[in-house]
Amino acid sequence: MLDGALEVINEAAFDRCDEAVTEGDNPIEVNSDVLRELLT
Numbered sequence: 790m791l792d793g794a795l796e797v798i799n800e801a802a803f804d805r806c807d808e809a810v811t812e813g814d815n816p817i818e819v820n821s822d823v824l825r826e827l828l829t
Contacts, residue, residue, distance in 0.1 A: 802827055 802810040812818045
C-alpha cells in the first residue's frame, strides 16, 4: 500500500518538477525541494 502511495506522489512530482519526491526503500529519502514545490 505504501509503495502505491509513493508511486502516485512521485508521478505527480514528475509531472510538475521532472524529479521524484522519494527514492529508495529502506530508508526512504525525501527530496525536500521537490516536496516544497508540490506543497505550494
